[in-house]
Amino acid sequence: MARDAKKSSAAKKGPKVVPAPAPSAPPKFKAVVTHSDELPLDKELLLSMHDTMVKARVLEERLIAMYKTGHGYFWIGGPGEEAFNVPLGLLIKKGAGPAFDYLHFHYRQSATLLAMGEDPIGALRQMKNTASDPYSGGRNFAGHFSKKDWNIVPVSSPIEVQYGMAPGTALVQKRFGGDGISIVTGGDAGTAEGDFASCLVWSSRKDQELPVLIIVTNNRWGISTPFDQVQGVERISDRGVAFGMRTKTIDGNDPISAYLELKEAFEYVRTERKPYLVEARVSRLYGHSSASGANFATSEDDCIPLFEARLEKAGLLSKAQAKAIREKYTEELAEMARQVKEEPFPEPSTIWDHVFHGEQGKDPLGE
Numbered sequence: 539m540a541r542d543a544k545k546s547s548a549a550k551k552g553p554k555v556v557p558a559p560a561p562s563a564p565p566k567f568k569a570v571v572t573h574s575d576e577l578p579l580d581k582e583l584l585l586s587m588h589d590t591m592v593k594a595r596v597l598e599e600r601l602i603a604m605y606k607t608g609h610g611y612f613w614i615g616g617p618g619e620e621a622f623n624v625p626l627g628l629l630i631k632k633g634a635g636p637a638f639d640y641l642h643f644h645y646r647q648s649a650t651l652l653a654m655g656e657d658p659i660g661a662l663r664q665m666k667n668t669a670s671d672p673y674s675g676g677r678n679f680a681g682h683f684s685k686k687d688w689n690i691v692p693v694s695s696p697i698e699v700q701y702g703m704a705p706g707t708a709l710v711q712k713r714f715g716g717d718g719i720s721i722v723t724g725g726d727a728g729t730a731e732g733d734f735a736s737c738l739v740w741s742s743r744k745d746q747e748l749p750v751l752i753i754v755t756n757n758r759w760g761i762s763t764p765f766d767q768v769q770g771v772e773r774i775s776d777r778g779v780a781f782g783m784r785t786k787t788i789d790g791n792d793p794i795s796a797y798l799e800l801k802e803a804f805e806y807v808r809t810e811r812k813p814y815l816v817e818a819r820v821s822r823l824y825g826h827s828s829a830s831g832a833n834f835a836t837s838e839d840d841c842i843p844l845f846e847a848r849l850e851k852a853g854l855l856s857k858a859q860a861k862a863i864r865e866k867y868t869e870e871l872a873e874m875a876r877q878v879k880e881e882p883f884p885e886p887s888t889i890w891d892h893v894f895h896g897e898q899g900k901d902p903l904g905e
């Protein structure tokens with residue numbers, strides 16, 4: 539009787555539901571390396587990294603302006619990741635085929651391309667979706683680079699698939715010999731997907747390790763989902779430990795630290811032919827994409843003024859020089875945008891070009 543009474547009151551109440559925690563902004567990570575006064579790199583390298591960082595920022599700001607004034611349909615890109623992406627581009631062994639590095643990038647990599655020597659006008663053309671877009675002939679979103687001559691595998695809009703592909707090119711490179719490596723980049727939230735786990739598994743099999751530099755740029759957000767609601771770990775790099783691979787979490791807002799740490803990781807993967815997992819903590823300065831407004835986030839660290847303050851303190855760059863560099867690129871990019879504005883969209887008759895099925899230029903349905 540007493541038991542039945544207990545049962546019916548439990549049935550009335552129903553199972554205990556534990557509410558999900560309310561979304562909140564994630565706490566800022568502590569900087570892994572403080573932005574110290576010491577500048578242990580050549581002056582030329584420091585100034586050229588700064589120059590390319592500014593050029594990349596101005597490029598992204600031009601792309602955002604194009605989107606906001608109706609000269610593009612969607613913006614996504616890498617403002618806030620320049621201090622990491624520029625050193626990355628400088629260290630890449632650029633070329634075509636397995637003797638060179640294979641690049642499996644995500645959509646925040648503009649500064650890496652500029653550091654590799656790419657002309658920024660291509661990014662403007664992709665933003666406007668003109669026929670002259672060198673990466674997709676006017677078909678794809680901004681930031682979706684691809685370049686056969688430099689082994690840049692087309693950036694994919696479905697996130698994380700690049701982590702599944704990188705071990706494939708690394709396997710070819712291991713069999714081929716030489717010192718070419720495969721480099722894969724992606725965000726923190728995407729590491730919750732299975733492709734990331736596959737990358738860790740395939741890169742680290744005993745005595746069959748692969749030369750993959752696995753990079754996660756951690757901005758603590760997956761669109762609007764904070765880091766803590768996706769990850770149980772404090773450091774994504776720790777996940778590599780379980781696979782016996784070398785790992786490190788670095789400060790991606792400090793270009794000097796990023797350069798030195800990446801140099802070490804590149805050397806290891808190139809010579810040992812084994813994987814290395816780097817987690818770089820970076821900022822997301824204009825939100826996720828145009829889908830979240832593409833407005834400047836004042837709450838995030840901005841790597842450019844932080845670096846300029848250090849260069850100024852060391853007597854390597856004055857405020858006036860920094861201003862002049864920014865103005866020079868602002869004018870250059872504005873001129874390029876004016877040029878791109880006049881360029882035509884792809885002809886409708888080219889719709890079947892670059893598709894696998896059918897003959898080039900012919901409708902595969904025969905219509």
Ligand SMILES: Cc1ncc(C[n+]2csc(CCOP(=O)(O)OP(=O)(O)O)c2C)c(N)n1
Pocket residue numbers: 646695696697724725726727728729757759760761826
């Ligand atoms: C397979 C897949 N799932 C979901 C999305 C939608 N989506 C686009 S970007 C994104 C967030 C990615 O966050 P993160 O991996 O941290 O990279 P971030 O954009 O912050 O650099 C999501 C969920 C997608 N494009 N593809």
